[in-house]
Amino acid sequence: MAVSSGSLGYIVVDGVEGLFRGASLVVDFRGIPMDFRYTDPIKPSRLEKILYGSALEVYLREELILESLIGAIEVKPTLWVCREADLLLPLKNITKGKVFFLAPSSRSPMDAVGNVENTGESGVYMIQADSVSAPLRVAFPESTKEDEIKQTAGVLVEAAKTMELLEPFGRIQKAFSSLGEE
Amino acid sequence: MITQDLKDYFCRHFLGRVEVKRFSLAIAPSHVLSLKRTVETHPIRTQMKVSGSALLVYKNIACSSRGFRFAAQLIKTKGAKIRRYARGEMRVRTLPKLKLKVREGMKRAAILPQERTNRLQWQLVRPKKEGEMILAWYGPVIEEAVVKLTLNKQQGTLLIWYNPQSRRFDPKGIYLYRRLGIHGNFEWRWM
Numbered sequence: 001m002a003v004s005s006g007s008l009g010y011i012v013v014d015g016v017e018g019l020f021r022g023a024s025l026v027v028d029f030r031g032i033p034m035d036f037r038y039t040d041p042i043k044p045s046r047l048e049k050i051l052y053g054s055a056l057e058v059y060l061r062e063e064l065i066l067e068s069l070i071g072a073i074e075v076k077p078t079l080w081v082c083r084e085a086d087l088l089l090p091l092k093n094i095t096k097g098k099v100f101f102l103a104p105s106s107r108s109p110m111d112a113v114g115n116v117e118n119t120g121e122s123g124v125y126m127i128q129a130d131s132v133s134a135p136l137r138v139a140f141p142e143s144t145k146e147d148e149i150k151q152t153a154g155v156l157v158e159a160a161k162t163m164e165l166l167e168p169f170g171r172i173q174k175a176f177s178s179l180g181e182e
Numbered sequence: 183m184i185t186q187d188l189k190d191y192f193c194r195h196f197l198g199r200v201e202v203k204r205f206s207l208a209i210a211p212s213h214v215l216s217l218k219r220t221v222e223t224h225p226i227r228t229q230m231k232v233s234g235s236a237l238l239v240y241k242n243i244a245c246s247s248r249g250f251r252f253a254a255q256l257i258k259t260k261g262a263k264i265r266r267y268a269r270g271e272m273r274v275r276t277l278p279k280l281k282l283k284v285r286e287g288m289k290r291a292a293i294l295p296q297e298r299t300n301r302l303q304w305q306l307v308r309p310k311k312e313g314e315m316i317l318a319w320y321g322p323v324i325e326e327a328v329v330k331l332t333l334n335k336q337q338g339t340l341l342i343w344y345n346p347q348s349r350r351f352d353p354k355g356i357y358l359y360r361r362l363g364i365h366g367n368f369e370w371r372w373m
Contacts (some may be wrong), residue, residue: 025291030324032346036291042282051277064282072284109304132304132321162322162353164298171294175287178294 009077010168013061019043022065023172026077031163035075062090070094083169092141101139110135116153127153129160295341314359321355
């Protein structure tokens, strides 16, 4: 697995109407794709739903899809990004790397780019990544140290100079749509 | 008068006895019916009779083991012994493990454009000349790496296709202006 300098790995695992699928997109700091993997959609049968019970969704999302995607990726990113908070811990356990959850916020901008503010929720921070957008809501796994959070904020500020940080999620969704049309 | 007497005389002697008819005043006894009802019961189910037994393969349900036979002594049937097993065996089927395939999709990802939203509301610097107005600001965009730009008029977003081979990393912003006037046209300007 080649380690790229300055890259972000976006992970999306979807489970809509009983159809599960996932995709990972590794981009450089300009948003240009370096690696893209996606899974075939998987629809558990009625028997499987009965047998797996409530553990089915967790198994599919965390073990089957997430592990398979991470295992298939050939370019290891600097940071892993997800948009589902429940994927944060499994993503951390599987990748053994730096991971965080990223979401938009409707807060007014903070004083300066690079500012990090604790929201009061455990592991959840607001980060002002650039001067032309609202601060981003960023969550880290509970064991994450302060140094790592600051380091991650620094990487996000660096990447936000040349790309829109939330944009790759939309691209993955477009890829899902185009796959669905085939 | 004589004629009648003669008739009676000869009737008694030659024509036999006078017909005597019996008339009874007794009324016939009435037919008595009981109001008591009796209920007859008839079983609806068909009568079941087990005269023998056989192990049957129940399709689509894997519930037995391969090669396993019940001992004839263990199965009690009334009045009959197990003579044969049904053809075919019950098979144990293992539920296949959930699998999925991960596909490589770089070609697909390469043709997908990046999308920038209009961030003019956040942009403090708004350079404009007289007779023009700023409609939008999109950024950051690497001008030297751009292959194609398209404005999505419905969404108001800018679609960007980059050259993946480009090594340039200099971010810029791009303004969309509109010239005021009757023939006001649009203009893109990098900054």
